[in-house]
Amino acid sequence: MLSCDDYLKPKSLKEALQAVAQAPAGSRVIAGGTDTLPWAREGRAGDVHVPALIDVTKVAEFQGTRIENGRCRIGAAVPYQPFLDDVSLRAALPCMPYCAIWFADDQIREQATLAGNIVNASPVADGTPALLTLNAEVELARLEGDEVAFRRMKLAEFITGPGRTQLMPGELVAAIECETAEGYGGSFEKVGARRSLVISSVCVAGLVKTSEDGRSFADVRLAAGGVGPVAFRFDDIEDELVGAEISEAAVEKAADHAARRVASRSRVEYRREVIRGFVIRAVEDALARARPAIPHTPSLKEAIHA
Numbered sequence: 001m002l003s004c005d006d007y008l009k010p011k012s013l014k015e016a017l018q019a020v021a022q023a024p025a026g027s028r029v030i031a032g033g034t035d036t037l038p039w040a041r042e043g044r045a046g047d048v049h050v051p052a053l054i055d056v057t058k059v060a061e062f063q064g065t066r067i068e069n070g071r072c073r074i075g076a077a078v079p080y081q082p083f084l085d086d087v088s089l090r091a092a093l094p095c096m097p098y099c100a101i102w103f104a105d106d107q108i109r110e111q112a113t114l115a116g117n118i119v120n121a122s123p124v125a126d127g128t129p130a131l132l133t134l135n136a137e138v139e140l141a142r143l144e145g146d147e148v149a150f151r152r153m154k155l156a157e158f159i160t161g162p163g164r165t166q167l168m169p170g171e172l173v174a175a176i177e178c179e180t181a182e183g184y185g186g187s188f189e190k191v192g193a194r195r196s197l198v199i200s201s202v203c204v205a206g207l208v209k210t211s212e213d214g215r216s217f218a219d220v221r222l223a224a225g226g227v228g229p230v231a232f233r234f235d236d237i238e239d240e241l242v243g244a245e246i247s248e249a250a251v252e253k254a255a256d257h258a259a260r261r262v263a264s265r266s267r268v269e270y271r272r273e274v275i276r277g278f279v280i281r282a283v284e285d286a287l288a289r290a291r292p293a294i295p296h297t298p299s300l301k302e303a304i305h306a
Helices: 013-022 036-041 087-092 096-102 114-120 127-133 235-241 248-259 268-289 300-304
Strands: 002-008 028-030 048-055 065-068 071-075 137-144 147-154 159-161 172-179 185-192 200-210 217-225
Touching: 002 036, 013 048, 013 137, 013 147, 013 172, 065 087, 071 114, 087 096, 096 127, 096 185, 114 127, 114 172, 127 200, 127 217, 185 268, 200 268, 217 235, 217 248, 217 268, 235 248, 248 268
Parallel strands: 002 048, 028 048
Antiparallel strands: 065 071, 071 172, 137 147, 137 172, 185 200, 200 217
């Protein structure tokens, strides 16, 4: 059970930062609350009472998305559902729809925020690998005197370990900004301990862009979660694939290398096998969705295994 003495719902970023600065020790900031409520309700923390809950879902500066000049800004209060509903977002961030469809269910996707998923810093957070492939940055806001000040850092540097980030006391995540990837094919794979509402054990996100003739890799981006303390990009594997001819051998070699990068302390052999298969499937699926498609082939698997 979660209870509080005060429930605050600021309407502006400055009000939210002031509320955080003035809140008693032990208060919590919530957006969708889809991590906080189960944490209390399901007994992981027992009965939880906090001095104040600061709900930032109505902060004006945290709303909406903006796409311009090859960049996409995602407000901190934006939930997962728009990555399925918004045509412009689906085109600009082609791995995010496949990440979102795997994320819980319709009700939770309308509530859970991408920024909250990042701040929670789970090693298996679905949104993190997808955002890493999009070279995401985190915009952080704080008060300096009576003014709002901002700083920005790469997502890969922001998350430092399970449940740990570089968020400083008094700071809030204001937005996530990432590159757009129109023309890329996107993919997302995950596996968990159950068939529905799956919490990832391992997940992989992929983006692939082909050459103009569709026969070689122009760009490849792959990131994984659940195989180490933080999600990460397979930079060396990406470098191997870029410029290579699209072939079964090239993809399987990359997948073998990916399996050797597993650094988890548990079920290592299982995770290696899963990662190997996920990298192959992530590249295959992303290739099938890339533009231009591989020529003269009715399906991706026929193309890559031809």
